[in-house]
Structure formats: structure tokens, C-alpha cells
Amino acid sequence: MHHSFEQIYQQQRHKIYRLCRIMIYDTSQVDDLFQEVLINIWKSLPQFKGNSKVETYIYRIIVNTSITFNNRQKRLVKQQQHLQKDYQQYKHADSTNQSTELDQLMQAIPKLEPNEKAIIGCYLEGFSYKEIGAILELTTNHVGVKISRIKTKLAKLIKKQRP
Amino acid sequence: MNINQLMNEWQQQEIPAPLAKKTMEQAQQLDKRIRKENTWLTYLLAGTIFFLMYFVFPLILNHTLVVCLFMAVIFLIGLQAMILWHRNIQADQAMVLSPTKYLTYQIKKLRYNLLVTNFFTPLYLVLLGALMSAYQYHLLQAYSITIAWGSIAILWLFLIVVFYFGWKKQRQKDKEEVIPLLKDLEERRGRFAERSTADAY
Incomplete structure (x- = not known):
């Protein structure tokens, strides 16, 4: 199992990190969440029977871990208020050359609801509607409708952000 | 903005290398710590029960009520250990729901x-x-x-x-x-x- 965990880590770490960043979006916390997600993957791996894709399995763990993680913070409202500040810190720390549009998108995503973040996170990773439905236990139709609504919501949020 | 066009750029973002290394090490350390703690807790629990059964139990055999209380304590310790163990397993299983x-x-x-x-x-x-x-x-x-x-x-x-x-x-x-x-x-x-x-x- 350890070998499988290593494989998962090597293959999925960037994806895991990106989704953790969506679900939390705070540099100081994303590292902790990433670590907790890895531990939970390691602990839950013996129960993986191969009935579904390993990505489906991992993404559920990420979404569920972030739920628990947020519960523990007990300061959800304050976090929301500090989102903007956190993003600025993150931006400063992560000095990759992001395009303006990606930058704007990343500023808008934290303003979505947790379920919307999970959906758009999976969508941006290239999951099909069916796969997103399997992860979040939604019908394909529902996923399609939700993605369309989230896109509209994001467009509005980005428009608001522009000076 | 077209989100579909940003997907490729999104997927190219990588975890910072030092963080990946640090996190993996931390995860491994935490795992070792959990295993160590579990081992010590098992020894402690087994040791306590052994001590109570082997040394204390013979001393109180004459008092029926004390024996009942003593057995109740042993039973409760065991029950609590079982509940905690079951809850841990349940928590791991719940993670993938x-x-x-x-x-x-x-x-x-x-x-x-x-x-x-x-x-x-x-x-x-x-x-x-x-x-x-x-x-x-x-x-x-x-x-x-x-x-x-x-x-x-x-x-x-x-x-x-x-x-x-x-x-x-x-x-x-x-x-x-x-x-x-x-x-x-x-x-x-x-x-x-x-x-x-x-x-x-």
C-alpha cells in the first residue's frame, strides 16, 4: 500500500494541491490542508477496492477533508473577511507568471460556495461531467447546469473585480 | 473571459517543490508518530489491565461489591477502547463518502x-x-x-x-x-x- 501511496503522490500531488488551494485559498492554511489530505489518503487507501477511478476517490477525500478542516477553524466568517488579504499574500508568495485572466479567476473562485468550488475545481482539472457527478454524487444533468451557473457567477464576480 | 481556455493554463500550475518535499516529510513523520503513539497506548492499556487483574484483583476477592466495581471498570476501559477503535475506522471510511x-x-x-x-x-x-x-x-x-x-x-x-x-x-x-x-x-x-x-x- 505504501508503494501505491507513493505512486499516487507522485502522479497526483499537483492536482491535489490545486484543489486544496481552491477549497481553502489561504497560503498558511493550504499547506496544512495539503498535509492532512495526504494523511487521509494514506489512511483510507486500504479501503480503496478499485471500483472507481483513483481520482474520484482522492477528490472525495480532498473535499471531505476540507469540510472537516474548515469546521476546525471556527472562524469561517473572519476568514471570508480576510480572503482578499490572504490572496494578496498568496500572490506574493507564489511568484509564478500567471496571466491576468487566470489571476482574476483565482481571485473570484474563493467567493463561491464550497460545493461550487468543488465542482469548478474538478471541471478545471478536466474531469468529465460524469466523473464530477461520481465524485459529488450528482447527476450528469445537474453537474452541467451547475457548471453553467458557476461560469455565469464567476463572470459576474470578475466583472465586479475590475476597476 | 472563457474559462475553458484557461483550463490548460490552470492545469500547468504546480505545487512549489520545497513545499512538496516538506509536506511529504511531515506526512511521513506524522504517520510514524501516530504508529508510535498507538503502540504505546496499546502497551499502556494492556499493562493497566494486567496490573489490575494480577495484583489488585486477588486483594479484593473477599468483597463482592468491590469485585463488581472492579470488573465494571475493566469492562468500561475495554468498551471505551473498542468504541474509539471503531470510531477511528468509521472516520477513515467516511472520508471516501x-x-x-x-x-x-x-x-x-x-x-x-x-x-x-x-x-x-x-x-x-x-x-x-x-x-x-x-x-x-x-x-x-x-x-x-x-x-x-x-x-x-x-x-x-x-x-x-x-x-x-x-x-x-x-x-x-x-x-x-x-x-x-x-x-x-x-x-x-x-x-x-x-x-x-x-x-x-
């Missing part, structure tokens, strides 16, 4: 904790008080009935005072943290589980 089911699991857990505070803790206090009172009475009745009843009264006073402040603190915590959290989780579960009109077709 869909978010809606996971939230239901979390809500159930919180409600169970509330039930423990409001129902099982007072019940535990009454049982503990009754058993301790019986033991005290059994020990002291030979000297004086007044002393026996007096010590029982002091015991109950002590238990009620300690329990009241503990219970009050827990209730305050529940009111400030657990109940709002429960509402928040229920709201989030509703959002995860909501069905769009598209599902009707």
Missing part, C-alpha cells in the same frame, strides 16, 4: 456528542454516584451509620458541584460552537445535495 453523505456523518457525530453531554453524562454521574455511595456505605456502616450517610452526602455534593460546572461549561461550548456548526453543516449539506430542475427531465 460523497460530500453529502460525509456531511450527514459529521452531523450525526455532532448530534451524538450533544446527546452525550445532555443525557449520557448525567446518567453516568448518577451511576457513578450510586456505586460509590454503595461502596462507602458498605465500608463505613460498621463504624457509624451517621458517618456513612454524612460521607455519602459529601460525595454527592462534590459530584453535583463538579458536574454542574463541567456541564455548564460544556453547554456554553455547545451553544457557541457546536450548534452554529451544526446549522452550518446542515446548510452546506443542503447545498451539496440540492437538485436542479434539469434532474426532473
